[in-house]
Amino acid sequence: MKPVESNYLAxxxxxxxxxxxxxxxxxxxxxTAPCGGMPATDPQLVTVIGGHTYKITFQKNLCHYNPKMPxxxxxxxxxxxxxxxxxxxxxxxxxxxxxxPYLYVVEVMIPDEPMPHAVLQVVYNTSxxxxxxxxxxxxxxxxxxxxxxx
Numbered sequence: 001m002k003p004v005e006s007n008y009l010a011x012x013x014x015x016x017x018x019x020x021x022x023x024x025x026x027x028x029x030x031x032t033a034p035c036g037g038m039p040a041t042d043p044q045l046v047t048v049i050g051g052h053t054y055k056i057t058f059q060k061n062l063c064h065y066n067p068k069m070p071x072x073x074x075x076x077x078x079x080x081x082x083x084x085x086x087x088x089x090x091x092x093x094x095x096x097x098x099x100x101p102y103l104y105v106v107e108v109m110i111p112d113e114p115m116p117h118a119v120l121q122v123v124y125n126t127s128x129x130x131x132x133x134x135x136x137x138x139x140x141x142x143x144x145x146x147x148x149x150x
Contacts, residue, residue: 028061033083034121035138040081043117046141051112051148056139058122060102064095064131071095071127075108078119081140085119095126115143 030036048054060073073093078085090108108120117140124135 029132030136031132031134033123033134033136034078034085034087035119036136038138040117040119040138041140043140043142046139048110048118048141048143049146050110050114050143051146053107053109055105055107056120057103057105058137060098060104060124061100061135063098063100063102064124064126064128065097066095066126066128067097069127071125073104074123074125075106076121076123077108077111078121079115080117081119087121095124110143112146112148113143114145118143 030038056075058073058075064071072095074089075091075093076087076089078087080086088111091106093104093106120139120141122137126133126135
């Protein structure tokens with residue numbers, strides 16, 4: 001498998017919005033950790049080189065912004081699959097009053113450690129008592145060591 005040529009990753013697990021209008025679609029209601037109840041995909045489909053910064057894209061389907069206590073969108077990197085995978089926080093974005101849906105593009109540094117099954121996870125912590133506390137989405141890939149300085 002050839003590594004990705006650009007420094008851009010998008011979330012690859014099953015997209016939501018297939019059951020009707022995208023905003024508030026029932027199949028976007030992914031509140032089960034670690035990946036919204038979506039099954040893992042083959043991590044061999046996408047290979048990235050560690051030690052580089054990548055732009056990732058993910059979607060906030062419905063805005064649950066709470067001006068009294070704004071939530072966060074947290075990006076994690078995990079190794080393996082299942083509820084027991086160890087997660088490392090890569091980035092936190094404060095929630096704002098965005099349109100629905102809203103696409104985020106953020107940069108994250110992928111560590112220079114090989115991982116045969118890496119999982120990029122985004123958790124939307126709503127901090128809104130009128131909404132579910134968290135929504136989850138994931139993407140599966142593998143990381144190859146960069147071989148810098150060898």
